[in-house]
Amino acid sequence: MTPDEIKAWRKEERARQITARVAIPDQQREAWTQRIIARLEPIAMAAEGPVSFYWPFRGEPNLRPLMRRMVAAGKVVALPVVLQQRQPLEFRPWTPGCTMELGVWNIPIPDTKERVTPRLLLSPVVGFDPMHYRLGYGGGFYDRTLAALRGPRAVIGVGFDRQAIETIHPLPHDIRMDRIVTESGFTDAKSRDLEPELASPACLLAEAPDAYAGYLNEAEIAAELQALRAASDLQDLAIVRALDQLLQRLPAQAAAAEAASGGSASITDRLTQLQARVRDDALHAALGEVLRLAQKAKKT
Numbered sequence: 001m002t003p004d005e006i007k008a009w010r011k012e013e014r015a016r017q018i019t020a021r022v023a024i025p026d027q028q029r030e031a032w033t034q035r036i037i038a039r040l041e042p043i044a045m046a047a048e049g050p051v052s053f054y055w056p057f058r059g060e061p062n063l064r065p066l067m068r069r070m071v072a073a074g075k076v077v078a079l080p081v082v083l084q085q086r087q088p089l090e091f092r093p094w095t096p097g098c099t100m101e102l103g104v105w106n107i108p109i110p111d112t113k114e115r116v117t118p119r120l121l122l123s124p125v126v127g128f129d130p131m132h133y134r135l136g137y138g139g140g141f142y143d144r145t146l147a148a149l150r151g152p153r154a155v156i157g158v159g160f161d162r163q164a165i166e167t168i169h170p171l172p173h174d175i176r177m178d179r180i181v182t183e184s185g186f187t188d189a190k191s192r193d194l195e196p197e198l199a200s201p202a203c204l205l206a207e208a209p210d211a212y213a214g215y216l217n218e219a220e221i222a223a224e225l226q227a228l229r230a231a232s233d234l235q236d237l238a239i240v241r242a243l244d245q246l247l248q249r250l251p252a253q254a255a256a257a258e259a260a261s262g263g264s265a266s267i268t269d270r271l272t273q274l275q276a277r278v279r280d281d282a283l284h285a286a287l288g289e290v291l292r293l294a295q296k297a298k299k300t
Helices: 003-022 026-046 064-072 141-148 218-229 237-249 252-256 267-275 281-299
Strands: 077-081 090-094 100-102 108-110 120-124 154-158 179-182 185-187
Touching (some): 026 120, 026 154, 026 179, 120 141, 237 281
Antiparallel strands (some): 100 108
């Protein structure tokens, strides 16, 4: 199949799978979900570091009871947040009763600027194949996120037995789940030696193009910083100096790119969006310091 044919096939299969999942009787879905939770709980509780869940959508297994028990046990629970198209997901900490807002597709997300880096990700699947490739909603967010995450991490796909398919026809950007859990338990992936020719193993960000992962190059970062520097509502001299110091870190020729319009977004929102698209660790941390200055100035 050509890439275009695969895209068309996935669209049809995605619609079929979602329709079938939504049609599962509530009592049956609840029973299957409880069996999934029973298998996931000891692994999630033993995870070292934050665990990313998801807010149930379109008949997905509802793991919120496990989320509440994990928070009660002192674990850090996070939910994924879509920032923009073609960007990795952001993960925000969640606790029962925390303030929520509506995100993409009106899915509730924590209303906070705080973010965490999960070490275990529980990813809902629309479909999955024996190689542990995941059929999702078509936005590519999880693939970009998994490519971008630094450090050790594990990914478990979560779904029902009936969502198993022969193959998703994996493409080079598709990234495998480490494990899949359903009401029947965990499934083992077939050997990598048996993968289709187009399939690729989970890759590090260094192996993925910046544009695919949603990150900006140096010229684009410089242009965004200069646009912030020239913002009419930027009056705090400490923020101005901090932005100037950041610009000095970038090559002089990087100033040639044109920044995207910030629209009506506030300085803090624009800094938050920019930070999420910076790959370099040092620049990312420095932008975090500028963001804290801006948040402090906003409160005064």
